[in-house]
Amino acid sequence: MRRRITAIITAAVLLLLCFGCTGKTDDEKATENAVAPEKKIALIIGSETQDGDANAMAQALKQQYGENLLVRSYSEDYVNDSLSITTIATELANDETVKAIVFGNGVESTAHAAQRVRELRSDMCIIVCNPVEEINDLVQNTNLILRLDYRSIADSMVRNAAEMGAKTFVFYTFQRHADYSFVKEMRKTAGEVCGELKIEYEETFSVDPYLKGSSGEIAKTFMSEDYYRKTKEFGDDIAVYSTDPFIEQELIRLSAEKKYIVAGTATLSPLSFAGAFGVDVKGHETDGRYVLAAVTNKLSKTESKDRMASWGFSAPMVTLRAGFDYAYQYLYSGNQWTDNFDALNKIIEKIVDETPFTLKKYRQDDEKTFLLGSDFYTY
Numbered sequence: 001m002r003r004r005i006t007a008i009i010t011a012a013v014l015l016l017l018c019f020g021c022t023g024k025t026d027d028e029k030a031t032e033n034a035v036a037p038e039k040k041i042a043l044i045i046g047s048e049t050q051d052g053d054a055n056a057m058a059q060a061l062k063q064q065y066g067e068n069l070l071v072r073s074y075s076e077d078y079v080n081d082s083l084s085i086t087t088i089a090t091e092l093a094n095d096e097t098v099k100a101i102v103f104g105n106g107v108e109s110t111a112h113a114a115q116r117v118r119e120l121r122s123d124m125c126i127i128v129c130n131p132v133e134e135i136n137d138l139v140q141n142t143n144l145i146l147r148l149d150y151r152s153i154a155d156s157m158v159r160n161a162a163e164m165g166a167k168t169f170v171f172y173t174f175q176r177h178a179d180y181s182f183v184k185e186m187r188k189t190a191g192e193v194c195g196e197l198k199i200e201y202e203e204t205f206s207v208d209p210y211l212k213g214s215s216g217e218i219a220k221t222f223m224s225e226d227y228y229r230k231t232k233e234f235g236d237d238i239a240v241y242s243t244d245p246f247i248e249q250e251l252i253r254l255s256a257e258k259k260y261i262v263a264g265t266a267t268l269s270p271l272s273f274a275g276a277f278g279v280d281v282k283g284h285e286t287d288g289r290y291v292l293a294a295v296t297n298k299l300s301k302t303e304s305k306d307r308m309a310s311w312g313f314s315a316p317m318v319t320l321r322a323g324f325d326y327a328y329q330y331l332y333s334g335n336q337w338t339d340n341f342d343a344l345n346k347i348i349e350k351i352v353d354e355t356p357f358t359l360k361k362y363r364q365d366d367e368k369t370f371l372l373g374s375d376f377y378t379y
Contacts, residue, residue, distance in 0.1 A: 035068040039331045041324060042070040042092045044085065044113075045104035050076060050246070053269050053316035054104045056285035061324055069324075070098065074107075079176070079210040082109045089113035093120040100124065100327035104320040106131030106138070106145075114141040125330045129319040132180050135362060135369050142368060144326055144340065146319050149358065149373035150182040153264065154189040157309075158197065160376050161239035161263035164307055168200040168234040169263075172223075172242040172251070174208040183243055190241075200234060209246050220250045227254050239263050245272075252276035252308070262308045264376060269314035270295050273379065277302075288313040288355070292377065299379040312355045312377040319372065322347050340367050348372065 035041055043061070045054040058071045072092065075084035086109060092098045093116070101117060103110050106128040114126050118141040127144045138145055161169055171190055177183050187203060194201035204226060209219040230238055239261035242248050248265045253276050255262045265272045270291040274281050279298045284290040292312060299305050325347045345359050355374065362369035 035065045035328075037068050038097055039100075040068045040070055040095070040098045041065075041100045041102065041327050041331070042072060042098050043102050043104055043320065043324065044072050044074060044088055044092075045320070046078070046107070047073050047076045051105055051316065052275070053267060053271055053285075053314045054320050056271075057314075057317040057320045058104070060286045061321070077210070078107055078109070079208075082112075085109045086113040086116050089117050090120065093117040093124060098124075099331050101126055102320065102323040102327055103128045103131075104323065105129065105316065106133065108132060111137040111141075114138060117141070125327050127323040127327055129323045130316065132177075132182070134181060135366075139366065139368055143330065144323070144344070145362075145369040146322060146344070147182070147362065147369065147371055148268070148315060148319075149360070149371035150186050151189050152358075152371075152373045153268070154186040155193050156376055157241060157264035158190050158193040158199065158239075160309055160378070161261050162197045162199055164239065164261045164263060164309075164378070165237055166199060166239035166261050166263070167237040168202060168230075168239070169194050170202045170204060170230060170234075170238060170240045172204050172206045172240065172244075172247065174205050174244070176208050176211070177243040178205070186243075202230075202234070204230075206242065206244075206247060209244065216246055219244075219247055223247060223250045223254060227258055227260075231258060236260075242266055248272055249276050255308070256302065256304045259303055259307070265310055267314070267316055268311040268374075269316060270310055270312075270377075271314055272310060273299070273308060277304075286317060288317070289353075296379050304379070306378060309376045309378045311374045313352050313374070315372070315374075318348065318351055321351050322372075325351070341370065344370055 043058050045051050045058055048055045062069050062071055072088045074088055075081045078084045092101055110128055111133045117124055117126060126142045128138055128142050129146045131138055131147060158169055171187060173183055191201045207219040207222045209216045240251055240255060241264055242251050243266055245266045252262055273295045274291055277298050279294050281291050281294055358373035360371050362371055
């Protein structure tokens with residue numbers, strides 16, 4: 001599941017194309033219905049530091065839909081403050097005008113928060129995007145769950161790395177992430193595909209930047225030191241991946257210095273590379289084609305060309321926007337559809353604006369949980 005763009009597409013052409021969620025004319029925006037005071041929608045996301053893509057999309061939505069779209073951020077110390085998300089969700093549930101809550105990034109304790117909301121409000125539309133907790137712990141108290149297709153991501157990422165010339169694939173994670181079922185699935189799949197392709201597979205537990213006693217700087221220092229160790233052991237043809245969005249920024253920067261391969265990132269977003277390479281996309285963060293063009297143009301002039309990849313759109317932005325659009329239709333269309341898959345597929349198709357994607361059920365007997373996939377774009 002990999003798309004390789006071989007022709008050089010000029011930034012000027014790409015900039016003329018618009019990303020689905022921002023490409024509407026002023027007249028089209030003016031004719032859209034605003035979120036009504038008696039039917040508010042709330043988004044719960046991480047801080048801008050932790051969840052930059054989702055924050056950019058949330059602000060774009062708020063600008064479009066006004067003050068009746070509520071945006072709440074949980075504590076940056078949410079790993080150690082397990083009540084942070086539940087407290088925010090409970091406060092929103094106690095507001096009778098709030099009719100839908102979208103958890104933009106379903107981190108730890110989201111299942112408990114959703115359960116608490118459901119106890120307080122049986123009528124609440126609850127949507128969870130990108131959950132890290134078990135689906136079985138979430139599904140009874142939610143209307144919709146949208147997760148990434150991690151098995152396919154791991155498979156495609158390793159095959160992509162092999163085509164880029166990788167002889168070794170290094171999978172970075174840490175204990176908290178390693179306990180997630182989808183990370184176990186990714187590790188298993190990556191190892192199997194490496195075996196099939198005769199690539200050395202190496203797992204390394206890095207520093208968790210969010211646990212007590214740790215910090216982002218400690219995590220960065222570990223990565224810098226480990227790069228030296230990996231080069232000494234495996235040479236230069238190394239592809240690297242980390243399950244953590246914070247660490248991935250350092251991973252991309254170090255890979256550019258060492259000429260390593262980054263066949264995919266935790267956030268699966270062009271913005272990851274814009275941030276790491278200092279590409280100025282201010283004011284265009286939610287315009288996926290603009291960001292893609294700007295990053296492609298930047299990397300085409302460096303030795304990282306053809307050695308870095310992500311999805312062609314921001315996964316966190318698309319899932320958050322899809323969650324919001326589903327909630328909006330649920331509240332304002334009278335929920336006329338009978339098939340969640342068909343409704344969600346149409347929503348995502350409109351958002352990604354012809355960029356290839358896949359959508360499938362998590363389980364055939366589960367009408368609430370869906371997996372989003374896409375092609376890889378090599379810069």
